[in-house]
Amino acid sequence: MSDTDTTERDMAEAGEQLSTAPREDLTTGGGPTLGVIGWIRWFWRQLTSMRVALILLFLLSLGAIPGSLIPQNSVDDLKVRTFKEQHEVLAPIYDRLQLFDVYSSVWFSAIYILLFVSLIGCIVPRSRQFAGQLRGRPPAAPMRLTRLPAYTTWRTEAAPEEVREAALAMLRKRRFRAHAVDDAVAAEKGYLREVGNLVFHIALIVMLVAFAMGQLFKSEGGKLIIEGGGFANTLTQYDDFSSGSLFSTDELAPFSFTLNRFTGTYETGGPQRGTPRTFEADVTYSQGGGVRKRSVIRVNEPLEIGGSKVYLISHGYAPVVTVKDGKGVTVFRGAVPLLPIDNNITSTGVIKVMDGYRDKSGKKVQLGFPAFFVPTYAGKGQGQMFSQFPGLAFPALNLSAYQGDLRVDGGLPQNVYQLDTSKMKPFKDASGQIFKKTLIPGETMTLPQGAGSITFEKEIKEWASFKIAQQPGNGLALAGAIAAIAGLAGSLFIQRRRVWVRAVRGDASTGGLTVVEMAGLGRSESAKLPEELAELAATLHSVAPTAPEADEADERAEQ
Amino acid sequence: MNLAAATNESLAEMSNVLVYSAMAVYTLAFLAHIAEWVLGSRSKVGRTAAALTTPAAPKVRVRTAGQGGGTAVLDKPKVVTRSASGSRDVPDGPGAAGGDQKGDLYGRIAVSLTTLAFLVEAAAVVARALSVQRAPWGNMYEFSLTFSTVAVGAYLAFLVAGKNVRWMGLLLVTTVLLDLGVATTWLYTDSDQLVPALHSYWLWIHVSTAIFCGAVFYLGAVATLLYLFRDAYENKLASGGTPSGFARSVLERLPAAATLDKFAYRVNAAVFPLWTFTIIAGAIWAGDAWGRYWGWDAKEVWSFITWVAYAAYLHARATAGWKGRKAAYVALIAFACWLFNYYGVNIFVNSLHSYAGV
Ligand code: HEM
Numbered sequence: 076m077s078d079t080d081t082t083e084r085d086m087a088e089a090g091e092q093l094s095t096a097p098r099e100d101l102t103t104g105g106g107p108t109l110g111v112i113g114w115i116r117w118f119w120r121q122l123t124s125m126r127v128a129l130i131l132l133f134l135l136s137l138g139a140i141p142g143s144l145i146p147q148n149s150v151d152d153l154k155v156r157t158f159k160e161q162h163e164v165l166a167p168i169y170d171r172l173q174l175f176d177v178y179s180s181v182w183f184s185a186i187y188i189l190l191f192v193s194l195i196g197c198i199v200p201r202s203r204q205f206a207g208q209l210r211g212r213p214p215a216a217p218m219r220l221t222r223l224p225a226y227t228t229w230r231t232e233a234a235p236e237e238v239r240e241a242a243l244a245m246l247r248k249r250r251f252r253a254h255a256v257d258d259a260v261a262a263e264k265g266y267l268r269e270v271g272n273l274v275f276h277i278a279l280i281v282m283l284v285a286f287a288m289g290q291l292f293k294s295e296g297g298k299l300i301i302e303g304g305g306f307a308n309t310l311t312q313y314d315d316f317s318s319g320s321l322f323s324t325d326e327l328a329p330f331s332f333t334l335n336r337f338t339g340t341y342e343t344g345g346p347q348r349g350t351p352r353t354f355e356a357d358v359t360y361s362q363g364g365g366v367r368k369r370s371v372i373r374v375n376e377p378l379e380i381g382g383s384k385v386y387l388i389s390h391g392y393a394p395v396v397t398v399k400d401g402k403g404v405t406v407f408r409g410a411v412p413l414l415p416i417d418n419n420i421t422s423t424g425v426i427k428v429m430d431g432y433r434d435k436s437g438k439k440v441q442l443g444f445p446a447f448f449v450p451t452y453a454g455k456g457q458g459q460m461f462s463q464f465p466g467l468a469f470p471a472l473n474l475s476a477y478q479g480d481l482r483v484d485g486g487l488p489q490n491v492y493q494l495d496t497s498k499m500k501p502f503k504d505a506s507g508q509i510f511k512k513t514l515i516p517g518e519t520m521t522l523p524q525g526a527g528s529i530t531f532e533k534e535i536k537e538w539a540s541f542k543i544a545q546q547p548g549n550g551l552a553l554a555g556a557i558a559a560i561a562g563l564a565g566s567l568f569i570q571r572r573r574v575w576v577r578a579v580r581g582d583a584s585t586g587g588l589t590v591v592e593m594a595g596l597g598r599s600e601s602a603k604l605p606e607e608l609a610e611l612a613a614t615l616h617s618v619a620p621t622a623p624e625a626d627e628a629d630e631r632a633e634q
Numbered sequence: 635m636n637l638a639a640a641t642n643e644s645l646a647e648m649s650n651v652l653v654y655s656a657m658a659v660y661t662l663a664f665l666a667h668i669a670e671w672v673l674g675s676r677s678k679v680g681r682t683a684a685a686l687t688t689p690a691a692p693k694v695r696v697r698t699a700g701q702g703g704g705t706a707v708l709d710k711p712k713v714v715t716r717s718a719s720g721s722r723d724v725p726d727g728p729g730a731a732g733g734d735q736k737g738d739l740y741g742r743i744a745v746s747l748t749t750l751a752f753l754v755e756a757a758a759v760v761a762r763a764l765s766v767q768r769a770p771w772g773n774m775y776e777f778s779l780t781f782s783t784v785a786v787g788a789y790l791a792f793l794v795a796g797k798n799v800r801w802m803g804l805l806l807v808t809t810v811l812l813d814l815g816v817a818t819t820w821l822y823t824d825s826d827q828l829v830p831a832l833h834s835y836w837l838w839i840h841v842s843t844a845i846f847c848g849a850v851f852y853l854g855a856v857a858t859l860l861y862l863f864r865d866a867y868e869n870k871l872a873s874g875g876t877p878s879g880f881a882r883s884v885l886e887r888l889p890a891a892a893t894l895d896k897f898a899y900r901v902n903a904a905v906f907p908l909w910t911f912t913i914i915a916g917a918i919w920a921g922d923a924w925g926r927y928w929g930w931d932a933k934e935v936w937s938f939i940t941w942v943a944y945a946a947y948l949h950a951r952a953t954a955g956w957k958g959r960k961a962a963y964v965a966l967i968a969f970a971c972w973l974f975n976y977y978g979v980n981i982f983v984n985s986l987h988s989y990a991g992v
Binding site for chain 2: 094096125126128129132133135136139140142143144147149150177178221222223224225226227228229286295374375376377384386388542544546549552553556559560563564567568593605608609612613616621
């Protein structure tokens with residue numbers, strides 16, 4: 076029994092400090108007994124232990140789940156609103172638990188902050204310990220090398236000192252850190268594994284810092300631009316805008332651009348008819364009032380101006396219409412962007428005439444034309460008003476008309492693509508139905524009772540919507556990511572291992588020959604370890620070959 | 635209809651025929667594996683039980699050098715390996731054929747058929763790629779097809795490299811058939827071009843590594859699962875219990891628990907850096923395509939969860955009290971996360987990722 080005990084201890088010493096993993100103390104069950112400081116120490120030790128790191132990693136992945144199943148404000152706030160309307164009971168509970176903002180919630184932040192405190196608390200002592208290991212030397216050979224994962228032995232006529240010297244030279248030549256202790260040579264290699272591991276964990280911190288920077292200082296906003304229209308990078312020009320809490324508007328890079336042309340091409344035949352081929356936004360931009368340059372923005376190919384990136388997000392059509400009043404005076408003329416609702420760009424929206432229009436009695440009223448636009452019309456009486464193809468092959472515009480109060484002046488935020496009909500009355504046709512007409516370019520719809528007309532002009536513009544984003548820390552995040560992968564590869568693919576070579580003068584039973592024993596121990600079990608040991612043994616064997624007499628003796632003994 | 639479209643269609647047609655052919659050959663391989671296991675069950679080897687009931691320290695012998703006439707040519711000294719302290723020293727099982735010659739023959743036939751099926755399936759992937767003139771990873775059907783091809787390819791690569799992995803043949807072929815069945819019946823999508831959002835060389839980089847990681851993680855998961863069974867079996871034997879007939883017949887022929895565990899760890903650890911890279915490549919692509927490199931989109935979230943789960947697995951293996959079975963459970967959870975990221979997110983969750991509509 077005591078024999079196995081000493082062997083175990085022997086083995087433990089041989090494997091000592093083969094990594095910088097924190098020591099696991101399974102036996103300490105209860106808390107400390109040393110008052111406040113003791114408790115703080117205890118808590119710190121717990122926090123920086125592998126077990127707690129493991130639990131925190133678990134919690135982090137568990138905590139990330141709800142955010143993927145429940146709509147998130149940061150991803151799609153429209154969906155969140157719909158969800159809230161549909162779930163009157165659940166929504167307030169979710170709200171309280173911050174389940175609509177999981178990734179910025181207090182509890183999710185708490186998990187990853189704890190994890191990163193734990194990480195720092197882990198890295199610092201591990202680096203110190205590793206520095207110590209670099210200064211120290213591999214431990215002496217354990218008593219019974221046969222217990223190690225890889226082992227070999229033979230007898231040779233060479234003297235023990237000779238063998239040890241040869242072993243030391245061989246191991247050093249192969250970049251092992253080797254030294255002779257007592258009757259054996261102890262060697263170690265693969266310290267880069269630890270370096271890789273530390274680099275990886277430090278890189279995680281670097282990445283976190285980069286993300287935090289990005290979140291705090293970022294800004295992003297959207298802008299829809301009709302061909303010929305432009306944008307200057309100031310807050311008021313954005314359709315929507317959001318920014319990190321430390322962002323200030325004077326950090327907006329000064330630039331402007333104009334959308335000259337948007338081109339979308341689509342497969343025109345075959346089974347893939349209608350599939351988008353190219354989307355290109357031809358723009359002219361200038362930075363800080365400097366020279367104007369031309370560029371093309373594509374999906375996946377944003378335009379970078381002064382640290383900001385301009386992404387092409389979506390596109391659609393903006394039919395040009397002219398609205399005249401009963402007297403034939405033009406009260407509105409312009410391109411009205413409509414929103415696509417399917418892949419063939421069937422689009423809807425509203426043409427709103429805010430002012431300038433007076434009805435027959437001379438009263439100021441507003442007009443609203445709910446519009447349905449298809450770039451490729453199936454033809455009259457061909458089912459519903461759905462587009463057959465995303466390109467402009469046979470455009471048609473279906474309109475109805477309302478008059479009254481658009482309610483845009485009330486100060487309430489209003490969706491420009493929807494008509495609030497609460498204060499409006501539709502024009503009716505002779506049979507009392509809502510007045511409706513489908514126009515092709517150049518056609519005019521005359522409103523009943525001489526109320527005016529609306530013309531669908533031959534010119535149809537396209538619009539493109541852009542996202543303008545500015546986020547510092549990207550370079551740092553990328554550097555961290557590359558370091559993380561490199562460190563990880565080092566940490567997982569490099570073996571840290573020890574090799575011992577013992578050479579002693581044998582007793583009478585060996586015929587006074589030298590007994591050479593070699594053994595290897597790795598941080599984790601590896602198939603390469605025995606291979607490497609075999610190779611080392613072969614090299615050493617060529618210096619100290621097996622004694623032939625021993626062979627015969629061995630064979631005789633075996634018979 | 636233009637000519638190019640017609641050739642494309644016939645290529646797509648050919649790809650479909652090849653997929654069905656591959657399924658037929660996989661079915662034959664499946665049957666051959668079954669024959670291997672059935673025939674192998676006749677030979678009762680009982681090595682595990684013997685090893686566990688008579689624990690003997692491995693005998694270390696001095697390697698005798700080979701003699702060759704006058705000038706002695708000396709062999710290399712032989713290295714004896716033994717498991718690290720703390721783990722059982724159980725030899726690996728004899729494999730599915732259990733030493734039975736006929737069983738072994740069927741096993742070899744199964745491997746040959748699997749190789750043939752792999753080549754046919756790979757051809758199907760190539761034909762599909764040619765028909766759509768892009769990387770064949772635009773939708774779940776294509777993804778599933780490539781996924782099983784790569785999994786089988788990795789398995790065959792292990793065999794070629796001389797690794798002992800034939801024990802997973804039956805399970806692998808079965809799941810490949812399931813995967814292809816699901817792909818052809820529910821996920822089938824006509825060959826189609828990509829929308830501009832997917833027009834990026836990052837598609838090649840990001841999606842190919844994602845598929846590769848999934849396929850190899852899958853092999854790791856199979857080994858982990860079998861490890862759990864085999865470990866329970868060894869535990870039972872070691873504590874003097876009698877395992878069920880199934881365990882004695884099937885589990886007995888598997889490699890030792892320690893071997894399975896090691897294999898699973900190596901596979902998972904080797905792929906983890908690549909998985910990390912996959913996520914980072916995805917983030918870079920998202921940065922170009924959507925204007926933010928990380929937006930907590932469902933697919934991103936689940937990639938992250940999978941990543942953290944595998945990191946937890948690697949940590950568990952280095953944590954006292956979590957090695958062995960508990961770490962194995964973590965590994966299985968991690969793979970379940972990967973699967974959910976693939977099937978679950980695409981089917982149940984709305985995500986920006988374009989094949990979300992299946
Ligand atoms: C941000 C979360 C973390 C992640 C994603 C992470 C990831 C990893 C990975 C992938 C490995 C595998 C390398 C290997 O097996 O050699 C590893 C190893 C390691 N980690 Fe972490 N880690 C994290 C936090 C921590 C923390 C908080 C600690 C300290 C308590 C820690 C301590 C260690 C140690 C000691 C190893 C080496 C284990 C060994 O030598 O086998 N890690 N980590």
